[in-house]
Amino acid sequence: MVERDTRDARGARDARAAGGEQPSGERMLHLNLFMRLYGHHPAAWQRESATRESAFDPDTFVGFAQSCERGLFDAVFLADAHLATFGALHNSAAALFEPLTLLSYIAAKTERIGLIGTLSASFHDPFNAARSLASLDLISRGRAGVNLVTSQSDAEAPLHGMPALLPPAGRYARAQEFAEVMLELWQSYPHTALAMDKVGGDFIAPGEFRPVSHHGDSFDVDGVLNIPASPQGRPVLVQAGASPQGRDLAARYAEAIYGIGSTLADARDYYEDIKRRTRAHGRDESEIVVLPGVVTVIGETLAEAQDKKRHLDSLKSLDRQLEVLGGYIGMDCSALDRNDPMPELPPLDDFPGPKGRYVMMQTLSTADDGGRVAVGTMLERISAGGGHFTSVGTPSMIADELATWFHGRAADGFNVNASTLPEGIDEFVDLVVPELQERGIFRTAYEGSTLRGHFGQRRHSPAAPTEAAA
Structure with a gap:
């Protein structure tokens, strides 16, 4: 979870302005x-x-x-x-x-x-x-x-x-x-095929069609x-x-x-x-x-926003939070305590479930020193968005x-x-x-x-x- 002081963000914006970069432009x-x-x-x-x-x-x-x-x-x-x-x-x-x-x-x-x-x-x-x-x-x-x-x-x-x-x-x-x-x-059906030629009597102009002739491993479409x-x-x-x-x-x-x-x-x-x-x-x-x-x-x-999140987090019991975590990482987490370190997660290629979520679990379970964060910290990080920013x-x-x-x-x-x-x-x-x-x-x-x-x-x-x- 990202919940940081935004002075760095403001500093980056001010640095761009000082360097002559326009914050808008065409993009x-x-x-x-x-x-x-x-x-x-x-x-x-x-x-x-x-x-x-x-x-x-x-x-x-x-x-x-x-x-x-x-x-x-x-x-x-x-x-x-x-x-x-x-x-x-x-x-x-x-x-x-x-x-x-x-x-x-x-x-x-x-x-x-x-x-x-x-x-x-x-x-x-x-x-x-x-x-x-x-x-x-x-x-x-x-x-x-x-x-x-x-x-x-x-x-x-x-x-x-x-x-x-x-x-x-x-x-x-x-x-x-x-x-x-x-x-x-x-x-295959460009708008020009809708001819509505009232003189010639043709509603459709079949010559404008671009027929599909596909024969592949999974589909045959003509x-x-x-x-x-x-x-x-x-x-x-x-x-x-x-x-x-x-x-x-x-x-x-x-x-x-x-x-x-x-x-x-x-x-x-x-x-x-x-x-x-x-x-x-x-x-x-x-x-x-x-x-x-x-x-x-x-x-x-900031305090009001943090209180809102704490209140939402409090509505979900610990056993349910651990079930969610277990679903994300493919493990039984029911016996974990908030103070336990996060279990070691296997490499991405060995994980059979959704890869995108799992990548975020790998990132969020890692502490700044390269070790593993506590389970309680992990639950707090994933509580609102399952690992998203x-x-x-x-x-x-x-x-x-x-x-x-x-x-x-x-x-x-x-x-x-x-x-x-x-x-x-x-x-x-x-x-x-x-x-x-x-x-x-x-x-x-x-x-x-x-x-x-x-x-x-x-x-x-x-x-x-x-x-x-x-």
Whole structure:
């Protein structure tokens, strides 16, 4: 967890100004909200203000999105999982709508905010996925994005008639082919094919189609998608990868990646690796936006923000906290005491679970002297965001930390994980966003109307209609 004096951040900003570097320029910070019911802190649902009625109320999520649109965010994001419970996590992450359905509802009640949903290449076929996403893209007039994942839980596999997931290499090979087929399908029906030739009597101009003929290891697809291009050309591809395969998949195809980084140093290493891989695939590094997660706890004073976090932490019993830790590191932690040193963690390559979370566990379990921190310290570090960069303080302090990461090539923006919702996002929009605007690193108005336009990237289909000011 990052909960430090921000004098270093202010000093870095002042040093840049003294050196003649403009804090703004053309590069602007991007903001995305991770929409999790009640908030990102696993105990957020245990607050007195949290109600059961809001658990599957779509207007709860509409409210989150409308607050973000008021704050000029690039997008809102929905994760996904197919299980009814999350085992040891005991949190509200299990209250999940099917993302594309809910985002279609949100699209009708918003105007500018981008809409990113998660979809698993392990459990879908590319035609239906491409069609559903293209429909959302048209419904929202070019605001759709997809976080393409491979899934990680064998417990989900029987729901889809599978005994288990493919091994990691097989999952990523399937995901790469999945992405390639989706991209081909989205290109197969350019907007120019919608001819409406009233004189000749042709509604469609089949000669404009670009039929797909794909025959690979996982998919055989012949034909044309039956949904035309949107104002942004096609949905934005997003990835969340920590393993070498995941990073390379993102660098090859994605336009945004939900990054990892508990500390500034780790985030810089991740950022540079993604940019290097992107360049190696013949792309400009600006074609992918790196968005590490940040958990925020905001107060009028640092003491107030720290009290908010302590209160949330206190709502979760020690045995539940140890269960969560055990799930993250793949060990039984039930017998540990707060004063015990953290157990030694095996190398990343030997860990069978989610790599991104585990990398953060490795970092946070290590003390400054290279030893292992106490279990109680570890629980405090992971309590709010499971290892993600956690910023606790006043709006100005939080803005300083975000600016330091942004200027220091650790982030192009952030996947904001507000510790509580809806309060946390309203506080961020009303208090932190103005601080970022004052520093000249965040927009003061939307310039475009599509998600790709918000990311400052070119439209991806030359046959799609032009988006003004994007």
